[in-house]
Amino acid sequence: MVALIALGMAAAAQAQTPPPSVKAERAAAAPHIEGKTGEGKPFRLASLKGKVVLLLYWSTGCAVCRDKMPELRTNYEGWAGQPFELVAVSTDTRMRDMLDYEAIISRTVPTRQRFVQLWAGDGSYRDNLGPHAQLPAGYLIDKSGKIVERYLGRIPPQAWDRIADLL
Numbered sequence: 330m331v332a333l334i335a336l337g338m339a340a341a342a343q344a345q346t347p348p349p350s351v352k353a354e355r356a357a358a359a360p361h362i363e364g365k366t367g368e369g370k371p372f373r374l375a376s377l378k379g380k381v382v383l384l385l386y387w388s389t390g391c392a393v394c395r396d397k398m399p400e401l402r403t404n405y406e407g408w409a410g411q412p413f414e415l416v417a418v419s420t421d422t423r424m425r426d427m428l429d430y431e432a433i434i435s436r437t438v439p440t441r442q443r444f445v446q447l448w449a450g451d452g453s454y455r456d457n458l459g460p461h462a463q464l465p466a467g468y469l470i471d472k473s474g475k476i477v478e479r480y481l482g483r484i485p486p487q488a489w490d491r492i493a494d495l496l
Contacts, residue, residue: 359474360384362418364454367431367446371453372416375474380412381495382470383488386449387417389426391464397483402442404489411496412472415444418456420464424448471495 362374362384374382385401387394405415419427427448434443447454458468467480469491478491 360468360470360476361455361457362416362447364447364449364451364456367427367448372445372447374416374470377414377416377470378474379472380414381472381492382413383415383484383492384468384470385415385417385484386420386461386464386466388420388464389430390421393483394465397465401484402438402444405444406439406442408492408496409441413492413496416447417444418447418449420449420461422450424450469495 360374362372364372366372374384383401389395401415401417405413419430421427427446431446449456463481465480465482465484467484467488468476469478469480469488471477472495477495478488480488
């Protein structure tokens with residue numbers, strides 16, 4: 330009987346342990362990202378505390394990612410003067426692909442529509458969010474630095490309303 334009680338207590342303890350995915354989400358609640366921008370300047374996500382941040386993982390090889398960039402740039406410009414930042418992390422395997430894309434952007438997109446761009450392949454890049462099976466992948470981060478929403482695929486229109494709520 331004592332063995333059955335002990336077995337029951339062990340099962341209850343296991344039931345209270347959150348599944349690994351929940352643990353991973355909790356660990357990612359305060360993302361840590363650092364590296365160099367496309368211009369070679371040091372960047373730390375923690376330096377944006379006090380701002381709402383839309384963090385976007387993308388690739389130049391992702392048609393959906395490229396298709397959504399004009400919308401992201403327009404919305405970014407619309408939040409000018411607000412405590413908001415958009416940070417894009419290129420997951421391209423070659424830095425040259427990101428730099429070629431940025432060269433086109435520098436000639437065709439107004440400065441007020443350009444946002445921070447990092448390359449995940451840089452040796453200085455650090456990230457505690459792990460790999461992303463689907464691109465684009467986005468995270469909405471509140472002013473305290475915690476992830477409040479995650480988006481897979483296109484950033485939904487409601488995300489911009491949520492940003493307004495967080496500002």
